[in-house]
Amino acid sequence: MELLKEKCVGPINELEIGSGVYAVKVGGQTCMPFLFQEGRMPHAPVTAVEILDCEPVDWPEDLVKSLGSRAKDPVVWAKDVLSETHANMLCVRLQSAHPDWVNRSSDDAVSVLKKIALAVDVPLIVIGCGDDEKDNDLMPKVSQALKGYNALLGVASQNNYKTITATCLADGHSLIAESPIDVNIAKQLNILVSDMGFDPRRIVMHPTTASLGYGMEYTYSIMERSRQAAFMGDKMLAMPFILFIGAETWRTKESKDGGVLGGVNWEIATAVSMLQAGAEILVMRHFAAAKSVSKFVELLMKRGR
């Protein structure tokens, strides 16, 4: 029987993050995830491991325990991520700058970030502290400090995108555009950002991560719908996806109460589901989960060779 194939009009944007031999490329595919018989999937999804720029005081005990003493020093933590998990990227969340946390000054946060950046070779994802006002002061300094790194910075939201877009544009970084599990807002934000002169091919979408058992299927369906539209030629939805798997899954009751394997498995299960939904960048927290997911991606990609 002949296989009826839908024709892909527009591939997903191909984006390079980082520089040199450690640079990663994501996107570029013309088919739904891992359906190699239907199109091209030139790049494997990548894993990043997320670290904080200060000690993680409110993380679940099992996760903190797995980090041991390295959690006290972000530079050590960053180096260990790479030597122990072989992640493709490092994600640094500048939690310390949050006014309700350490409330570190932007300059101090950036100086810690610089030390981390000097200690690693892989491409960087840098996320602000989550307080809009502080991030509007912090992220331009981050952007300038990392000029030339071709990093991925976040996050731009519908209500706060101008500062970070302008600074990424000036310093040549890519940008994470975040929408609240809403494909209409995701598309609108991509338009708003590109209206500022920012190349839409440098946008990575965060559709908002939801964990297994906590609405993951909503994220899944938004991603699927968005992908289908992109393949039909909607350039304002043709961006790669990033998902913050670790940050979301370790908030769940199951991860906190399930013992260390409970959390790790919850993180893996959410990540592999998001791979099937079309995720290009998976940001993990637990080293063991990150390693498993990388291995799983490798297995899936083998089928396409």
Place this chain on the structure above:
Amino acid sequence: MLVIGELINGMFRDVAKAIQNREVDIIQHLAEEQVNAGADALDINTGPYSKDPKADMKWLVESIQKATNVSLCLDSTRADVIEEGLKAVKSRAIINSTSADVEKMETIFALVKKHKAQVIGIAMDKSGVPNDKAKRIELASRIVAKAMDFGIASEDLFLDPILFPVNVGQEQEKEILESIREFRQLCTPAPNTLVGLSNISQGTNTRSLLNRTFLTMAVANGLTAAILDPLDKELMNALITAELILNKNIYCDSFLEAYRKR
């Protein structure tokens, strides 16, 4: 929806003059303007005043291709003029058109196959323009069957029910809309459907309103292509909105702009 710009037509005096005097700039500007306004393809017709339509067609194709790379829709009643255009096109062309007459179909479909083109089939024959839905479907079926004999994929066929000006055949419009819907059922995958939109408002003094109202109704009935004036912004807005309402594009607040950024 495939938007085919209608403005490069020798029926318009300024275009006829530009063709006659070989004014490349005017033709290229008209091509670029239409593409920038959302045309996916451009109709090319040397017009009734052309003294040498074959040479004019060749010159038009070559001039336009230097300005844009969208598909060209070669519009002539003469097969030899169309073939002259086909020889010059770089991308896949659309032949405009064949009727349901056997002889005409055989000539045109042979060109379709030879040049790997797409083709518009008009639901009319020597006996004239049909005046009801049943006759339109009969003629369209004849075109579909013949195209299949030639091994032409149904997606490469555009069936045109022939639009009547509303001040000439008002009772026809509903029949035409229903024909569009039924044309889509004639085979699988469904053939494309097409109208020469401006016909609906020929000789009226509310042309833009009539054009865009008919277009939205036709889109709702399964129209997949139209030859129209893409510079009519209200018309293009109505088209984008109609397709949005049919869930062909994902909504966002700036949906008109989003469509234009495709």
